Amino acid sequence: MSVLVFLESADDELSSQALTLARSLGDVRAVTVEGPYAPAGWAAAIVEAAGGDDIVGPGSDRGNEVLAHVAAQLDLPFAANVSEVRGDELTRIRWGGTLLEEAKLHSDRRLVTAAPFAFAPASGGEEVTVLSPFPGNGVEVVDHVAPDTGGKVSLADAKVVVSGGRGVGSAEGFAILEELAALLDAAVGCSRVVTSAGWRPHSDQVGQTGTKVSPDLYIACGISGATQHIAGCKGAKALLAINADREATIFAHADYAVIGDLHEIVPAITAELRKVKGS
Amino acid sequence: MRILCCVKRVPITGGRMVLTADAQAIETKHLGFTISPHEECGVEEAVRIVEASGGEVVVLTLGPDEAAEQIRDCMAIGADRGIHLVSSEEWDAQATAGAIADAIRADSENTGPFDLIVFGNESADAGGYQVGIRVAYALGLPVVTGLKGLTIDGGRARCEQEVPGGRDVYDVPLPAVVTVKEGLNLPRYPSVPAKLRAKSKPLDARPLERPASRLEKLRLVVPEGSRKQAEILGEGPGAAQRVVEVMQQLGVA
Numbered sequence: 157m158s159v160l161v162f163l164e165s166a167d168d169e170l171s172s173q174a175l176t177l178a179r180s181l182g183d184v185r186a187v188t189v190e191g192p193y194a195p196a197g198w199a200a201a202i203v204e205a206a207g208g209d210d211i212v213g214p215g216s217d218r219g220n221e222v223l224a225h226v227a228a229q230l231d232l233p234f235a236a237n238v239s240e241v242r243g244d245e246l247t248r249i250r251w252g253g254t255l256l257e258e259a260k261l262h263s264d265r266r267l268v269t270a271a272p273f274a275f276a277p278a279s280g281g282e283e284v285t286v287l288s289p290f291p292g293n294g295v296e297v298v299d300h301v302a303p304d305t306g307g308k309v310s311l312a313d314a315k316v317v318v319s320g321g322r323g324v325g326s327a328e329g330f331a332i333l334e335e336l337a338a339l340l341d342a343a344v345g346c347s348r349v350v351t352s353a354g355w356r357p358h359s360d361q362v363g364q365t366g367t368k369v370s371p372d373l374y375i376a377c378g379i380s381g382a383t384q385h386i387a388g389c390k391g392a393k394a395l396l397a398i399n400a401d402r403e404a405t406i407f408a409h410a411d412y413a414v415i416g417d418l419h420e421i422v423p424a425i426t427a428e429l430r431k432v433k434g435s
Numbered sequence: 436m437r438i439l440c441c442v443k444r445v446p447i448t449g450g451r452m453v454l455t456a457d458a459q460a461i462e463t464k465h466l467g468f469t470i471s472p473h474e475e476c477g478v479e480e481a482v483r484i485v486e487a488s489g490g491e492v493v494v495l496t497l498g499p500d501e502a503a504e505q506i507r508d509c510m511a512i513g514a515d516r517g518i519h520l521v522s523s524e525e526w527d528a529q530a531t532a533g534a535i536a537d538a539i540r541a542d543s544e545n546t547g548p549f550d551l552i553v554f555g556n557e558s559a560d561a562g563g564y565q566v567g568i569r570v571a572y573a574l575g576l577p578v579v580t581g582l583k584g585l586t587i588d589g590g591r592a593r594c595e596q597e598v599p600g601g602r603d604v605y606d607v608p609l610p611a612v613v614t615v616k617e618g619l620n621l622p623r624y625p626s627v628p629a630k631l632r633a634k635s636k637p638l639d640a641r642p643l644e645r646p647a648s649r650l651e652k653l654r655l656v657v658p659e660g661s662r663k664q665a666e667i668l669g670e671g672p673g674a675a676q677r678v679v680e681v682m683q684q685l686g687v688a
Contacts, residue, residue, distance in 0.1 A: 193603065195578075195580075217556075217580075217581055217597075217598070218598075220557075220564035220565075221564070221568070221580050221581070224564055224565035224568040224569070225568055225572075227529075227565060227569070228565070228568050228569045228571075228572040229572070231529075232649075233527065233528075233529055233649035233650040234528070234529075234563075234565055234650070235650055236557075236562065236563055236564040236565065237562065237564075245653070247656070249562065250560055250561055250562055250655070251448065251452070251559065251560060251562070252562070253658070254448075254452055254658070255452050255461070255655060255656075255657060255658070256655065256656040256657070256658055257561075257652055257653075257654075257655055257656075258652075258653045258654050258655075258656060259650055259651055259652050259653055260650075260651045260653055261649070261650055261651075262647070262648070262649045262650075262651060263649060269564075293577055294577060294607065294608070295577045295578065295579060295605060295607055296605070297596075297603040297604065297605060298604055298605060298606050299603070299604035300598075300601055300602065300603055300604065301595065301601055301602045301604060302600060302601035302602075303601055303602075312599070315687055316687045339688075340682070340687060340688060348472070351618075351621075352621075354621060357618075358617060358618030358621075359618065361617075361618070364472075364559065365471075365472040365473060365559070365616070365617040366617070366618070372685055372686070372687050373682065373685050373687045380450060381450050382448070382449055382450055383448045383449070383450065383451075383452060384448070384472075384559075393685075394685055396668075396678065396681070397665065405449075405450030405451065407665050408663065408665075409663060410663060410665040411663060411665060411666065412665060412666050412667075412668050412678075412681055413665040413666065413667045413668065414667075414668050414669055414670070414674040414678060415667065415669075415670045415671075416670050416671035416672070416674070417671070420671060420672045421671065421672050421674065421675065423672075424672030424673075424674075424675035425675045425678050425679065427675065428675040428676055428678070428679045429679055429682075429688060432679055432683075432688070433688075
């Protein structure tokens with residue numbers, strides 16, 4: 157069995173994981189595409205390069221988009237975000253990884269993307285063929301805008317995230333989380349309840365439909381632990397939950413727990429940190 | 436502007452996934468239903484565009500009888516009419532896209548083409564990342580995905596797609612297909628009079644036979660997960676000292 161693997165770049169993490177999956181399926185040829193991003197044109201180049209091979213991509217936004225274009229061009233089924241492939245059967249993630257689906261592909265060719273962090277990064281590189289995109293259908297990136305982050309550490313890159321949920325109670329309630337975050341050089345996050353209420357902008361939302369984070373420490377304050385939220389923070393290396401409800405689901409996902417009112421506990425942590433840091 | 440929004444009925448899952456005995460679906464006996472968060476923003480955006488410049492917002496869903504509830508919810512936000520492809524079974528992405536493309540062609544024959552067809556970037560439940568793209572190919576339309584910003588001007592759509600470190604911008608002619616993400620806007624809560632008005636808006640429902648799935652769901656599985664036993668650092672503000680000790684052990688303080 158021969159497999160063509162599409163790498164978004166030669167060195168990104170999700171592409172490396174896709175390479176690991178591809179190697180487990182057969183003899184690998186690796187390709188990347190250079191040029192302005194134009195999904196239909198990129199997909200057409202990959203379709204031609206693949207011949208009749210299986211095609212694997214990374215489970216990134218772009219990987220899933222390019223593979224969906226490939227699938228539409230070939231009129232073949234496509235399984236996004238697989239965590240395992242066994243012949244023509246596979247396991248893929250649903251609900252942001254909080255549920256799994258076992259499925260069967262009815263196709264001679266397998267088109268799949270590797271679910272993020274389901275596979276180890278590939279050891280050792282691969283010779284990568286650089287493809288030129290085919291002419292697209294006029295859909296290509298014409299500009300790029302970067303948000304003004306005001307010099308703050310971004311949610312996706314932060315080593316520590318201090319996150320608040322319904323229990324914070326109001327937009328103003330986040331002041332104590334901001335204060336703690338500033339001491340830890342942390343980003344402030346929140347749950348979907350909070351953005352829906354308009355207390356924080358959507359760009360602060362951690363979750364299945366928000367940002368997926370993987371900090372060294374995630375501090376969940378007054379967050380109940382809905383699957384929507386867990387899908388966004390399960391990549392954290394350690395999770396500290398602060399919640400008044402000792403039955404809260406979040407504790408089943410936590411490494412450390414503090415039970416009680418976050419409005420008293422968070423300022424106490426801030427004060428203790430200041431004392432320890434001597435400021 | 437004539438805008439079609441495609442939405443999917445999904446359960447509000449809460450904290451724990453519980454499956455039916457045959458492992459084919461989530462046990463929803465005690466759950467409410469909604470549409471995917473991305474789609475809520477899609478409907479809101481369509482309604483805002485039509486409020487500003489006139490036209491019509493049509494909502495389409497493929498789902499069981501009960502999915503009429505979600506169409507009415509979208510009508511309460513401001514959608515004008517609904518198309519309900521009725522099937523109680525779960526369809527794979529390829530078959531779903533085929534049925535939606537057929538329904539769009541049929542509707543266009545009667546009432547003219549849509550200028551904009553809006554999907555969520557991926558459904559909350561199946562997360563296939565492909566229905567909108569497949570529909571665009573079936574209809575021969577351009578498609579841009581993952582929108583966090585959309586401006587319609589002079590028969591073109593300026594689309595801002597979220598990427599790491601900012602947004603990529605596309606400029607495409609209408610008619611076009613777009614898929615959107617939550618954060619595009621903050622959807623409104625429907626008023627009580629709007630909910631009442633929604634009840635009398637036109638809804639075209641027709642049953643559909645599901646074709647064979649080429650990505651066939653065999654069964655669902657709840658991941659074992661870590662099922663961690665959290666170490667309790669204390670109760671109330673008195674726990675602060677232990678918390679800071681843990682932060683120091685983790686090397687973050």
